[in-house]
Amino acid sequence: MSETVKYLLDETRIPRDWYNIVADLPRGPEPVLHPGTLQPIGPSDLEPLFPMALIAQEVATERHIEIPGPVRDVYRQWRPTPLFRARRLERALDTPAHIYYKYEGVSPAGSHKPNTAVAQAFYNAEAGVKRLTTETGAGQWGSSLAYAGALFGLDVQVFMVRVSFDQKPYRRALMEAWGAECIPSPSPRTNSGRQILATHPDSSGSLGIAISEAVEVAAQNDDTKYALGSVLNHVLLHQTIIGQEAMEQMAMAGEAPDIIVGCTGGGSNFAGIAFPFIGAALRAGSSIKVVACEPAACPSLTRGTYAYDFGDTGHLTPLVKMHTLGSAFVPPGFHAGGLRYHGMAPLVSLVADLGLLEARAYTQNACFAAGLQFARTEGILPAPEANHAVRGAIDEALRCKEEGVGRTILFNLCGHGHFDMQAYIDYGAGRLEDREYDPALLQAALEALPAVA
Amino acid sequence: MSETVKYLLDETRIPRDWYNIVADLPRGPEPVLHPGTLQPIGPSDLEPLFPMALIAQEVATERHIEIPGPVRDVYRQWRPTPLFRARRLERALDTPAHIYYKYEGVSPAGSHKPNTAVAQAFYNAEAGVKRLTTETGAGQWGSSLAYAGALFGLDVQVFMVRVSFDQKPYRRALMEAWGAECIPSPSPRTNSGRQILATHPDSSGSLGIAISEAVEVAAQNDDTKYALGSVLNHVLLHQTIIGQEAMEQMAMAGEAPDIIVGCTGGGSNFAGIAFPFIGAALRAGSSIKVVACEPAACPSLTRGTYAYDFGDTGHLTPLVKMHTLGSAFVPPGFHAGGLRYHGMAPLVSLVADLGLLEARAYTQNACFAAGLQFARTEGILPAPEANHAVRGAIDEALRCKEEGVGRTILFNLCGHGHFDMQAYIDYGAGRLEDREYDPALLQAALEALPAVA
Incomplete structure (x- = not known):
């Protein structure tokens, strides 16, 4: 044997299509709410962060997406x-x-992370985006996006949770080998980071903080979008x-x-x-x-x-x-x-x-x-x-x-x-x-x- | 495109066969010499170190070996x-x-090393060998033999060049994860190691020293053979x-x-x-x-x-x-x-x-x-x-x-x-x-x- x-x-x-479970569930997902108004947001509210193709996938209801x-x-x-x-x-x-x-x-x-990193890099490159920001904890996601960015000619900026940045120099080196910039978070580069550092100068960081930093940079720069390695519907879809x-x-x-x-x-x-x-x-x-x-x-x-x-x-x-x-x-x-x-x-x-x-x-x-x-x-x-x-x-x-x-x-x-x-x-x-x-x-x-x- | x-x-x-270049070269390899007599050795001289199937491959002249x-x-x-x-x-x-x-x-x-590690582990297990010794520098070979040993139920003892043992704890951890024992070389376990340590207690080791130690252990224990990750004809064959x-x-x-x-x-x-x-x-x-x-x-x-x-x-x-x-x-x-x-x-x-x-x-x-x-x-x-x-x-x-x-x-x-x-x-x-x-x-x-x- x-x-x-x-x-x-x-x-x-x-597969020629991604599979969207929303089409088969007995009820659909709850709407996404605006952080200020707590009211349901529309696609345009997400445009500072994501290209339209990914926003469309985020709210898609059809079973198969090519x-x-x-x-x-x-x-x-x-x-x-x-x-x-x-x-x-x-x-x-x-x-x-x-x-x-x-x-x-x-x-x-x-890991499995390049399955979505490649898709996200493609849609962003297609939309004329020059740079992607993201966060990473252990580094699996950051290195996957660094890899995908290299293949599609995008700059990649990774906010890496400070404790991982210090403890995992090899993951950081892998991201840098693929040409990405890796920044320990919280960092003085963003308002979110500066606020944390003002009260906790020795903060070891967290994924939640690193997300805030990456989102802030994307929201404030026209040529920059944000990429997330999990959680969102389009990521799961990929x-x-x-x-x-x-x-x-x-x-x-x-x-x-x-x-x-x-x-x-x-x-x-x-x-x-x-x-x-x-x-x-x-x-x-x-x-x-x-x-x-x-x-x-x-x-x-x-x-x-x-x-x-x-x-x-x-x-x-x-x-x-x-x-x-x-x-x-x-x-x-x-x-x-x-x-x-x-x-x-x-x-x-x-x-x-x-x-x-x-x-x-x-x-x-x-x-x-x-x-x-x-x-x-x-x-x-x-x-x-x-x-x-x-x-x-x-x-x-x-x-x-x-x-x-x-x-x-x-x-x-x-x-x-x-x-x-x-x-x-x-x-x-x-x-x-x-x-x-x-x-x-x-x-x-x-x-x-x-x-x- | x-x-x-x-x-x-x-x-x-x-492939169903390994390819033996000896069959096609215009002249064959020079004989292997005994370290004491400097005279050509026979297959039995290698028996303390290798199972007969590998010794036969070492001297084989046919083009294809199944x-x-x-x-x-x-x-x-x-x-x-x-x-x-x-x-x-x-x-x-x-x-x-x-x-x-x-x-x-x-x-x-x-790496490519498992191609021969698996073959060597198989032939040794088939011959009733219980333990393999080997040396490793960077650790590619040691980890490959550890992997192969785990699959064929063999104990694996790796003499790792001291400087790599100290500088590459992650390679060592990989060998240990597969169940191998990893020993910094030169070690006090062998005559070869003790001789070096007597004159150079801080020796950082070398592949040549680690080979001596691994060979010595194999030669002195009936249930133990030696495995080499390169150089020999049968390794290249695999x-x-x-x-x-x-x-x-x-x-x-x-x-x-x-x-x-x-x-x-x-x-x-x-x-x-x-x-x-x-x-x-x-x-x-x-x-x-x-x-x-x-x-x-x-x-x-x-x-x-x-x-x-x-x-x-x-x-x-x-x-x-x-x-x-x-x-x-x-x-x-x-x-x-x-x-x-x-x-x-x-x-x-x-x-x-x-x-x-x-x-x-x-x-x-x-x-x-x-x-x-x-x-x-x-x-x-x-x-x-x-x-x-x-x-x-x-x-x-x-x-x-x-x-x-x-x-x-x-x-x-x-x-x-x-x-x-x-x-x-x-x-x-x-x-x-x-x-x-x-x-x-x-x-x-x-x-x-x-x-x-």
Whole structure:
């Protein structure tokens, strides 16, 4: 019996359309509100930040949106990504479950993020934009946008959360290698940054602050737009090629997943793998078990509330309805920088509110243990974020063993851990703490949520 | 016109045989000599170090050697690797040349090294071996053997050159993530190590010392064998799948390369891409231009002599005839740890002696400049070793432009630079020196070569 079970699509099978789950949900997403008036905004309100093509995708309701030729052309550099059956892991777990994983770490930046970075760079370049600003925490998104910017001739300016800027010089170096400018946030370049620095000169920064800075620069410069790596509808839309490819590959395997597992930070890789399957189930009138794995230290789906909130700390962004811990919430330190956001994508939040997913919160040591077991059986070292999905998939497989039932599990391995080795060193040395979030801080942040009628 | 031009083989097209260039060369390699008697050794002399299947490959003369099913099965995890045409780079250079590159960085360890690590782990596991020892400099090889050992259930013990062990904790962490034990060399575990430490307690180590330690442990333990990541005939043999795949892919592109470019440290990735093309030219009675790019700081092909020498510092290994700087040669510091070996593979040396390749030595700043130009056009950040091949390919393309001739260039991009970001940081900060080797040291090392009749 073959040990390596890989399903690889021919490059002509890169999806021609992105899949928009809005077309299949029983109700649509809530309107986006203006940060000043708290009234629903129109497309033109977003024009300082995004090109019209992306704004149109943000509010699109049609099921399929065509992927432009030049975007598919760049996707061909690493897509279609492989789908593997984790036969060695199954044997190590002695489970009757079949475990499949879609591997997005084969992209040049090492994660699923280039799927949307390339699309966003294309639409901005097409609209004559010269420069993109963005924020990054762990650096996966910033490096993906740096890569995409290099290919489409755009300048890229990345506000990197100060603590990551200091602790992750190699991620920064990768962005700079692709020609991007990387600025520690909070910075003296923006009003948002200066305000923070005035009161907290040693601020270690946060994603919420970095978003405020990037948005401010884009809003104030005509040749500059803003790019976000998760959360927004159009970002999730671009990631659906993951699930669409996986559907074809599961068909090649002659199986249909009973359970889909993904990790959730802002929600984009999760939506990428899960939405096409959820939509197909909705259209067929059937159901599928979908598990969202989030960090216990930043548990927006399991401990947050479904309410209108700002996307950033400085309250410059529009308000969206989402599962949120409150924009004032700050998680304790843990090693999955990509999962440290206070909110959850509005569409993932809506899917959760509709009862179409179940969420589960994991502490980090359990996730690293799963990641190492995966590395030693399947040969790929996952990113700390992806370890949450590995943990979830292993737990589902162990439940199958307990129950003596052979279910089919599919999870998204959204990136490799090459730039996260310090986390593995810390884990190996027993230095990782399973820190809880601060309940008083969470309560205060929830109480500070904006009052929306 | 499409910007991404990728040639991807179906996985059924993974070669079924490795290609042995010995069958096509006008004369065979010189015999291997016993380190004590300086007389040719027989297969049994190598048995303490290698399983018989690998010893047989070391002395094989047949053109094709079948790849075992379980090895091809693991290859399927990432092979066939893609071949790209570097159209964006061509445009940036404004060259009439067509530049193609084979990309080996898609393996789980990020380089070509798993091609032989998997084969060696398989043959050792099949022979009942429990543990493999090896040495590593930059860590590409050690991590590849750690990966392969995990898949075949072998313990792996890696002697890592002390300076790399201290400076590259992330490579070490990767080996440990795959379950390998990583020991700084020189170590107190071996006689070779203790002897060095007695006189040089602060020794920063060298590949030659680490080889001595790994060989010693293997020779003294019945359940333990030794694995080498380059230089030996069987290692080069395993890498020939690179060139065989590339031949098929160039045929898909409808072109035949006029020039093949590779970087040379021990010689294995170079042999992997070049030998199948050289062999085909020899059989056809034609010729092909083949360029070996080596570091000016450790220039075994351009400044070494073709003579018998030891593979290690402790003179525990057999002697092989090769281009060598002398086993006592120590290169100055530079950022391509995989190219710091004093010798060149005997088969690559023989090919050089037969006039079938031309060698070129590059200083490191020129190579990093080439690597960054490649990253910003093609989107992949190369390893510092691979930057030598990128430099060589760019120089050939610029020569085509000068001469107004549109030649077809193929080079091997043997690995990505994810674990080498410090080198890029140092380059960006202008901190990299183009240090020359010490001519007096070279002369002394050459004079100390063993006297072989």
